[in-house]
Amino acid sequence: MGAKVLKHAKIYTGDQVIEDGYIRFDEKILAVGSVYDYVAQSGDEVQNVQGTTIVPGFIDVHAHGGYGYDAMDGDPDQIDTMATKMMRNEGVTTLFATTMTQSNENIANAMKGVKIAAERNRVIQGVHLEGPFISAVYKGAQPEEYIKDPDTKLLGEWNELSGNRVRLITYAPEDKGSKAFEDYCLEHNIVPSVGHSNATREQLLNSKATHATHLYNAQREFKHRQPGVTGHVMLEDSIHAELICDGFHIVPDMIRLAFDMKGPERIELVTDSMRSKGMPEGESELGGQKVYVKDKQARLEDGTLAGSVLQFTDAFRNIQYFTGCSMFEAVQMSSVNQAEEFHLDSKGTLTEGKDADMNLFDRNMNLVTTYSYGNEYHPE
Incomplete structure (x- = not known):
């Protein structure tokens, strides 16, 4: 099974802001950057999340x-x-x-x-x-x-x-x-x-x-x-x-x-x-x-x-x-x-190699999805 990919989000990595970005991940973050730099890979599960904002968990x-x-x-x-x-x-x-x-x-x-x-x-x-x-x-x-x-x-x-x-x-x-x-x-x-x-x-x-x-x-x-x-x-x-x-x-x-x-x-x-x-x-x-x-x-x-x-x-x-x-x-x-x-070295920012912990907000800044170690969850 391939990795998950979220495309066309505004991404706050903790280090930078990517206006139109993508993030590729499984349990860990595999890649993050401008959507124009995304190279499709076999088996990737791609989702267009245009209009959303992604921040670290x-x-x-x-x-x-x-x-x-x-x-x-x-x-x-x-x-x-x-x-x-x-x-x-x-x-x-x-x-x-x-x-x-x-x-x-x-x-x-x-x-x-x-x-x-x-x-x-x-x-x-x-x-x-x-x-x-x-x-x-x-x-x-x-x-x-x-x-x-x-x-x-x-x-x-x-x-x-x-x-x-x-x-x-x-x-x-x-x-x-x-x-x-x-x-x-x-x-x-x-x-x-x-x-x-x-x-x-x-x-x-x-x-x-x-x-x-x-x-x-x-x-x-x-x-x-x-x-x-x-x-x-x-x-x-x-x-x-x-x-x-x-x-x-x-x-x-x-x-x-x-x-x-x-x-x-x-x-x-x-x-x-x-x-x-x-x-x-x-x-x-x-x-x-x-x-x-x-x-x-x-x-x-x-x-x-x-x-x-x-x-x-x-x-x-x-x-x-x-x-x-x-x-x-x-x-x-x-x-x-x-x-x-607290030296939580795999947490805090959305950078390659860190845990895929992140939150996805809609246009009105309502929490839509949380990813914890790459697993997808929604508010109850």
Whole structure:
């Protein structure tokens, strides 16, 4: 059987824009370029997709759940299904299944479940441990009774249970024990991310954090006498910043400010989504806490925002609407930067030899088809 070929699309490879292009692929990308350079090969399955736009598959490094499922449930079948639904409906072809502050036993159970699910489903490329090594001052929707100081031994145990899949960890660098903890992370290919933190800029200048969990949210704010976590992240070019672009977690003007300060090379779009994403409004759950979903917002009983119900396709459109950035820049923030930061060498751009992970949008920027490892999927 020959390769698949999509012709006459506008293709954003992540490196360039091809106005009238073609892409030839099986599980991997075999060739991409101007349609005028396409040479037909025996057995090729050619499809004319004129009027469409093709971008690299999205990479979400911070998503807890969706479609009725949550990584913390620890059920491999459900985590597998969750990842597939995110891929089909939102174009997320690479996922870091994200945990939250919970009991040691519950986190261990989640690690075991993600390991089994990831062995079945290649969309799951890692784990993001959000907590429990965070600050109670900025706990957000994380239950305070399970918060603890950084613990290298515990992190090592969880990482081993996951099959060494922990790639990102949210922690409070100001807490005692953080130096040895950071060293362990760097030795084990885990990116240390400041989040749910009360750290000052002075403390952060002495930390090894190179990533920021949901910029602006659940962190010491930017003040005129203390830049805090938000100001530090804005000022340091070495730090990649997550943005939840739903318009609720961050108002559009502040998203534009972050974009102007950090630039498209240091921002990564995330959903921070919970199990209610893709489900009807009403009562839901997050880490044993009641959550109420209304008007595309998920909140605890006290009104605290509790993750999101944001779909990645909306984040991709919103960043362009809120900031006026180009589609090329939106692709950087949805795929390219994540692949580079986490050394996902076969992801992030549509170039020869990489995985055939890509999204095809119609003229109105509605997701029509997602290709994951060359296999074709459509929204449900």
